[in-house]
Amino acid sequence: MRFRDKVVVVTGAAQGIGEAYAKGLAAEGAAVVVADIHADKGQQVAKEIEALGGVARFVRCDVSDRDSAAALVEETTEAYGGIDGLVNNAAIYGDMAFDLLITVDWDYYEKFMSVNLDGALVMTRAVYPAMQKRGGGAIVNQSSTAAYLYSGFYGLAKVGINGLTQQLAHELGGMNIRVNAIAPGPTDTEATRIQAGEAAQDMTRQMAIKRLGTTEDMVGTLKFLLSEESSWISGQIIAVDGGGTFRL
Numbered sequence: 001m002r003f004r005d006k007v008v009v010v011t012g013a014a015q016g017i018g019e020a021y022a023k024g025l026a027a028e029g030a031a032v033v034v035a036d037i038h039a040d041k042g043q044q045v046a047k048e049i050e051a052l053g054g055v056a057r058f059v060r061c062d063v064s065d066r067d068s069a070a071a072l073v074e075e076t077t078e079a080y081g082g083i084d085g086l087v088n089n090a091a092i093y094g095d096m097a098f099d100l101l102i103t104v105d106w107d108y109y110e111k112f113m114s115v116n117l118d119g120a121l122v123m124t125r126a127v128y129p130a131m132q133k134r135g136g137g138a139i140v141n142q143s144s145t146a147a148y149l150y151s152g153f154y155g156l157a158k159v160g161i162n163g164l165t166q167q168l169a170h171e172l173g174g175m176n177i178r179v180n181a182i183a184p185g186p187t188d189t190e191a192t193r194i195q196a197g198e199a200a201q202d203m204t205r206q207m208a209i210k211r212l213g214t215t216e217d218m219v220g221t222l223k224f225l226l227s228e229e230s231s232w233i234s235g236q237i238i239a240v241d242g243g244g245t246f247r248l
């Protein structure tokens with residue numbers, strides 16, 4: 001029960017990897033805020049956690065909207081007294097448009113970046129004062145190994161997430177707030193099935209461990225990065241990818 005008395009906000013927790021993060025943290029004692037734009041699925045995740053004896057609540061939150069982020073912080077601190085952890089996992093992914101950087105519609109591109117890149121900054125700016133009041137905290141951003149491959153605006157946003165992680169680690173380190181990122185490789189979620197279909201299996205041929213990741217594969221690293229076990233680790237991007245990428 002590493003996270004007893006800890007309060008953690010997980011964005012994009014209505015399904016997929018975020019759902020596994022929320023459930024994994026709740027199973028180790030955290031009070032979890034399931035933050036998402038999808039109310040029905042998000043409420044269901046919170047209910048499932050509570051049915052297993054955990055503490056959770058769904059809060060509707062659009063990570064690209066500053067007012068929505070501020071409202072989430074208010075509701076969370078009122079309900080649980082503070083915030084110790086933030087997982088910036090939300091992204092437009094499963095229903096993402098296929099297009100190129102040189103042709104993508106500007107309005108779509110700006111909306112995409114406002115969620116997939118700026119959303120992590122919006123949430124961090126809203127949450128960090130509550131962490132500071134608790135004497136510190138930990139933030140984990142969700143990157144992707146797509147940051148190291150050609151993957152258009154999706155990969156570009158994840159490169160931004162990596163940079164944001166490194167820069168914010170410096171701005172928040174003096175407040176005892178650590179900022180790290182997880183870069184998953186291709187992971188078997190409904191969104192990946194929609195995005196990549198059969199092609200996802202093909203990608204596993206290039207990996208050291210020749211299978212897709214599972215949502216559960218991600219949870220151990222998340223718990224490590226949020227816990228005291230990683231108390232001197234900040235500004236790092238950890239690939240959880242079956243040995244799929246080399247970074248020199």
Ligand SMILES: NC(=O)c1ccc[n+]([C@@H]2O[C@H](COP(=O)([O-])OP(=O)(O)OC[C@H]3O[C@@H](n4cnc5c(N)ncnc54)[C@H](O)[C@@H]3O)[C@@H](O)[C@H]2O)c1
Nearest residue numbers: 012016017037062063089090091094144184186187189191
């Ligand atoms: N699945 C993979 O193979 C894979 C690999 C690398 C990185 N990732 C990253 O992991 C994260 C989760 O991926 P997934 O496969 O579970 O995707 P998913 O599409 O199942 O989950 C994303 C969640 O984010 C929510 N969301 C979207 N826009 C939002 C907004 N504006 N505000 C709040 N919530 C919003 C969605 O409703 C959804 O619940 C994403 O950041 C994705 O880029 C996924």
